[in-house]
Structure formats: C-alpha cells, structure tokens
Amino acid sequence: xxxxxxxxxxxxxxxxxxxxxxxxxxxxxxxxxxxxxxxxxxxxxxxxxxxxxxxxxxxxxxxxxxxxxxxxxxxxxxxxxxxxxxxxxxxxxxxxxxxxxxxxxxxxxxxxxxxxxxxxxxxxxxxxxxxxxxxxxxxxxxxxxxxxxxxxxxxxxxxxxxxxxxxxxxxxxxxxxxxxxxxxxxxxxxxxxxxxxxxxxxxxxxxxxxxxxxxxxxxxxxxxxxxxxxxxxxxxxxxxxxxxxxxxxxxxxxxxxxxxxxxxxxxxxxxxxxxxxxxxx
Amino acid sequence: xxxxxxxxxxxxxxxxxxxxxxxxxxxxxxxxxxxxxxxxxxxxxxxxxxxxxxxxxxxxxxxxxxxxxxxxxxxxxxxxxxxxxxxxxxxxxxxxxxxxxxxxxxxxxxxxxxxxxxxxxxxxxxxxxxxxxxxxxxxxxxxxxxxxxxxxxxxxxxxxxxxxxxxxxxxxxxxxxxxxxxxx
Numbered sequence: 435x436x437x438x439x440x441x442x443x444x445x446x447x448x449x450x451x452x453x454x455x456x457x458x459x460x461x462x463x464x465x466x467x468x469x470x471x472x473x474x475x476x477x478x479x480x481x482x483x484x485x486x487x488x489x490x491x492x493x494x495x496x497x498x499x500x501x502x503x504x505x506x507x508x509x510x511x512x513x514x515x516x517x518x519x520x521x522x523x524x525x526x527x528x529x530x531x532x533x534x535x536x537x538x539x540x541x542x543x544x545x546x547x548x549x550x551x552x553x554x555x556x557x558x559x560x561x562x563x564x565x566x567x568x569x570x571x572x573x574x575x576x577x578x579x580x581x582x583x584x585x586x587x588x589x590x591x592x593x594x595x596x597x598x599x600x601x602x603x604x605x606x607x608x609x610x611x612x613x614x615x616x617x618x619x620x621x622x623x624x625x626x627x628x629x630x631x632x633x634x635x636x637x638x639x640x641x642x643x644x645x646x647x648x649x650x651x652x653x654x655x656x657x658x659x660x661x662x663x664x665x666x667x668x669x670x671x672x673x674x675x676x677x678x679x680x681x682x683x684x685x686x687x688x689x690x691x692x693x694x695x696x697x698x699x700x701x702x703x704x705x706x707x708x709x710x711x712x713x714x715x
Numbered sequence: 716x717x718x719x720x721x722x723x724x725x726x727x728x729x730x731x732x733x734x735x736x737x738x739x740x741x742x743x744x745x746x747x748x749x750x751x752x753x754x755x756x757x758x759x760x761x762x763x764x765x766x767x768x769x770x771x772x773x774x775x776x777x778x779x780x781x782x783x784x785x786x787x788x789x790x791x792x793x794x795x796x797x798x799x800x801x802x803x804x805x806x807x808x809x810x811x812x813x814x815x816x817x818x819x820x821x822x823x824x825x826x827x828x829x830x831x832x833x834x835x836x837x838x839x840x841x842x843x844x845x846x847x848x849x850x851x852x853x854x855x856x857x858x859x860x861x862x863x864x865x866x867x868x869x870x871x872x873x874x875x876x877x878x879x880x881x882x883x884x885x886x887x888x889x890x891x892x893x894x895x896x897x898x899x
Contacts, residue, residue, distance in 0.1 A: 677891020
C-alpha cells in the first residue's frame with residue numbers, strides 16, 4: 435500500500451487548473467497553426483490569427499485564455515493499492531479548485547440552486563469529479579476546465595441498432611451543424627458510442643482528453659473519426675462560424691459494448707480553447 | 716478593410732453596416748449578461764428606472780474573470796448571445812442599438828433588429844486575453860452582488876468585432892456557411 439497525502443492532491447489540482455487556464459498545450463497550438471494554414475476563408479484566417487495571438491498574450495501577460503474558466507471537471511484514476519492519507523480525497527480536490535480559482539484570478543462560475551436563486555458559490559466549487567479505480571498504486575489526475583458555451587451544445591441520441599455507422603455519422607454532423615457558431619469552433623468533437631445513456635456521455639467527454647488529432651487505436655473507429663471530420667469540415671461553418679473550411683480540428687471517438695437493443699451516441703463539443711492538464715502522483 | 720467606429724452607434728452608421736464587415740470600435744459599452752438581463756426586464760415590467768440609459772447604447776454580453784493586480788480587467792471575451800434572446804426584443808424596443816456577443820440569435824431577435832434598426836456584432840469567442848487589452852476603463856455600475864454577472868460600464872479602444880446581423884436581415888452565419896459549404 436502506497437500512501438499519498440491529501441495535501442499533495444490539493445496542490446496538484448491548484449497547479450493544474452491555473453496552468454490549464456493560462457497556457458494551451460503544444461498539441462492544441464500546433465493544431466490551430468495547421469488550421470490557419472489550411473483555412474481558405476479570409477474571415478476564418480483572421481479569426482484563427484486572433485485565437486493564436488490570444489494564446490500568446492495569455493501566457494505572456496498572465497491573463498486567462500478565456501473569461502469562462504469553466505466548470506472544474508476532474509478525472510481521477512485511483513490505483514487500488516494507493517491509500518490517501520491526511521484527509522478526504524474529494525475535499526482535497528475541492529480545496530485545490532478553491533485555491534486555483536481564488537488565488538489564480540480565475541472566474542468563479544458555479545451557482546447553487548440552479549433552477550431558482552442561482553447563488554454563486556464564490557470559489558468555483560464543487561468540482562465535477564469522475565473517479566475510476568485502476569490497478570497499481572498511483573493516482574492520475576486530469577483537470578479539464580470546461581466552458582458553458584460548448585457544454586450547452588452537448589447531444590445524446592438513443593439510436594437504434596438499425597441506424598448503424600451511417601446513423602452515427604448523421605447524428606454527429608447534425609449536432610455540429612445545429613451548434614453552429616455557439617461552441618466557439620474550430621474545436622474538438624468528442625463522441626461516445628455504446629454503453630448506456632450516462633456511460634456514452636462520459637465516453638464523449640473522456641474522448642476530449644486525448645491529444646488533438648490522436649486517432650483511436652482501433653482502426654475501424656479511427657476510420658469513422660476521419661469520415662466524420664471530413665463531413666463536418668464540409669459544413670462551411672468555419673472558425674467562429676464566419677464561414678470557412680475548418681469547423682473542427684479533430685474528431686475523437688470512444689466506444690463501449692452496448693445492449694442488444696441499444697446504440698447510444700453522445701456528442702461533447704470542446705471549444706478551440708481546449709484546456710486540460712494532467713499529473714500522476 | 717476595417718471600419719473605424721466611434722460609439723455610440725448612430726442611425727447613419729448602422730445603415731452603413733453589412734453582415735461580414737470588420738469593425739474597430741472605440742467608446743463606451745455596457746456589459747450585461749444573463750442574470751442582469753432578467754433584472755432589467757423585471758424593472759421595465761414594473762416601470763422602475765433602469766440602472767443605465769439604454770437608448771442608443773450597445774451591450775456587450777460578457778462576464779470577465781477578476782482583474783489581477785495592476786490590470787483594469789481580467790479576460791473579457793464574449794459569451795453565447797442566444798441565452799439573452801428571450802429578453803432582447805424588449806430591450807431593442809426600448810432603444811438599444813447594438814449587441815456584441817457570439818453565436819446565433821433567434822428569429823424574434825433578428826426580426827427586432829430589422830424593425831428597430833439595430834445591429835448584432837460578433838467578437839472572437841475564447842479571445843478573452845486579447846480583448847482585455849482593448850479595454851481602457853471598467854467600473855461596476857449596478858448589481859455588484861452578481862459577481863461576474865454585475866453590470867459594467869467599460870471604455871474600449873480599437874475593439875475588433877464583425878457584423879453578424881445587420882439591419883437589413885443579413886446574417887453572416889448563414890452567408891458565410893453557404894459560401895464554403897461543400898455538398899456531397
């Protein structure tokens with residue numbers, strides 16, 4: 435049994451959310467630069483120039499990339515032979531979020547009583563935490579600050595098995611087309627296929643955690659990723675919806691076995707400010 | 716070519732604007748988003764005075780991140796405008812002339828933009844750090860308790876926007892997409 439201090443979790447979470455909100459990772463920058471090269475529309479090119487300039491200013495001047503510093507999404511993979519000491523794991527995570535958002539000058543966007551008073555919690559807690567238990571004695575933490583603009587465009591479809599591959603393509607392309615300019619394109623299209631309703635939504639979101647454009651390890655799935663990206667980039671929506679060739683930087687698909695009577699499909703859209711950071715303790 | 720515009724927007728300026736135009740704005744904007752829209756429309760319903768004069772002004776749909784020490788404001792990019800749609804025709808009827816945000820508007824809002832001779836402008840979503848540099852002054856004028864949703868009066872200089880919906884029914888989101896769409 436390996437011991438991991440709760441305070442180390444708090445510190446890691448604080449650093450991850452601050453870093454994610456101020457600096458894009460190299461894979462995102464490269465994907466945006468490639469999009470800039472490929473884009474044919476002048477308005478789309480100008481939007482991509484501004485997006486890249488924004489990333490340099492955020493890093494240099496220590497201003498967050500986007501004022502929507504997101505819901506604090508935290509993915510935890512806890513090794514079954516690791517033991518958290520000196521405190522409660524989820525309290526440690528929330529303390530880390532509190533410190534990041536208060537000390538890091540990040541916007542606090544969480545409200546209590548969502549359908550009535552909508553009172554701001556003042557520290558961006560509670561985090562939304564997804565935990566899986568895995569073999570080993572390590573603790574992997576991924577921080578994903580996710581803005582509302584893209585999150586609000588999430589779609590779940592309880593497709594029938596008869597819909598098949600084409601049904602998936604049509605559903606995802608329709609979701610992207612209906613979202614239009616709202617989720618701040620060009621971003622990443624996360625897709626979950628299979629499982630149950632809630633499983634497929636989680637898969638779609640987990641798909642966003644890959645490096646931009648890293649294909650699925652399964653060739654059948656990676657071919658579907660390519661076909662959907664091609665279709666999406668024929669829509670003409672373009673950067674910021676101003677018209678253009680690059681509506682998405684990548685399509686990432688995660689799959690899971692499904693019931694004989696079901697084929698759930700979920701689409702989770704990530705804006706161009708694809709911010710996530712991870713650490714393994 | 717970018718048009719230099721000094722705020723507030725006048726009738727003549729609005730008549731000249733077409734979907735797709737690039738503008739550089741300088742002058743005063745009012746920052747108002749979800750919760751404050753609800754309060755403003757409630758005040759209008761009750762016949763109460765408004766926290767600021769709407770006539771002829773431009774609203775920026777935005778909720779900034781906190782200003783770090785030594786800075787005027789934090790990241791300050793646009794939020795999704797569609798959430799304000801239920802309130803917007805009412806504000807346009809009261810004389811609001813311009814709106815800045817990102818994302819598409821409802822049929823009702825687009826009709827009201829035409830009817831009242833207004834304009835909807837898009838700023839770069841996710842461009843919060845870049846846009847914060849264009850803000851030269853920022854003060855909370857009302858609803859401070861709403862935190863990031865408080866109403867601000869800001870002054871901007873060379874603030875880049877693109878015309879999305881003009882006063883003639885033009886829509887950049889529709890026209891741009893049509894131009895670059897590849898039918899299978």
